[in-house]
Amino acid sequence: MARQPSPPRTQPSTQLTTDDGAPVLVRRSARRRRTVAAFWEDGTAVVAIPAHFSKAQESEWVGRMLEKLRMQGAKRSRGASRRPATDAALALHATELSAGYFGGRAVPTSVRWVSNQNSRWGSATPSDGTIRLSDKLRPMPQWVIDYVLLHELAHLLVAGHNAAFWQLLEAYPETVRAKAFLEGVSFASSRGLAAAAGCP
Incomplete structure (x- = not known):
């Protein structure tokens, strides 16, 4: 045929x-x-x-x-100049991102900045809906922070990094750029050029 x-x-x-x-x-x-x-x-x-x-x-x-x-x-x-400095502001921003890119389907129970993540930019626990972002992200561009936050929100919908997971992130226009940015920071950090956490 x-x-x-x-x-x-x-x-x-x-x-x-x-x-x-x-x-x-x-x-x-x-x-x-x-x-x-x-x-x-x-x-x-x-x-x-x-x-x-x-x-x-x-x-x-x-x-x-x-x-x-x-x-x-x-x-x-x-909101370009508004950066989520507190946990409450970060949680509110996560809700806005979920509504804008995932139709509000990703609903975290808590979103907070943490200082004990040395190997990842962020982490999510789908079983209890919690999300944690490394405070090493704070000085980075907002579009990078948004990518990491969306990455963790997507994990509340799809646990692994399979095709369905990356399809969710297709909607965010800065995904490729943000991944490259974070890979560059990680590369520099591994060679002692900057202090930064690892890639999620």
Whole structure:
């Protein structure tokens, strides 16, 4: 039997742009079944949808996800200078991130800064819903802290680092950049160039 060609993974939308004129790219994936994600990639708004979606479903979800990206951008610009310094502020920020990226499904019972994590940036215990972030993250950029917090929130939904886990983090546009940043800090630390904890 002849193999059926797989649907194209990317589909440029030549007529569609964001409100501020950025290009929009619709990315179809056979691995996606029901989930839809939107993120920024090299200045392009990418909307990732299941390959089986109809044109009507594509149009509906692209509109929804572009609005979500717009709202997330507005939230980031309003809260760019607000850093979660206390455990209470960190817990509130975790709730906001869960709502923005996971539909509020990740619900931690507590989120706190800790000073005793020397080999990991953060940790989560799915059985009791607790999350701990290393205080070595405090001076780092907020988008890095947000990545680690989302990483631990994702563990409340998926315990391991399997495909389902990383698919959750696809929605966060700084995932690849933040991972590279933390790997660089860990590399420097291992050579005595800086004091930092290890990668999660």
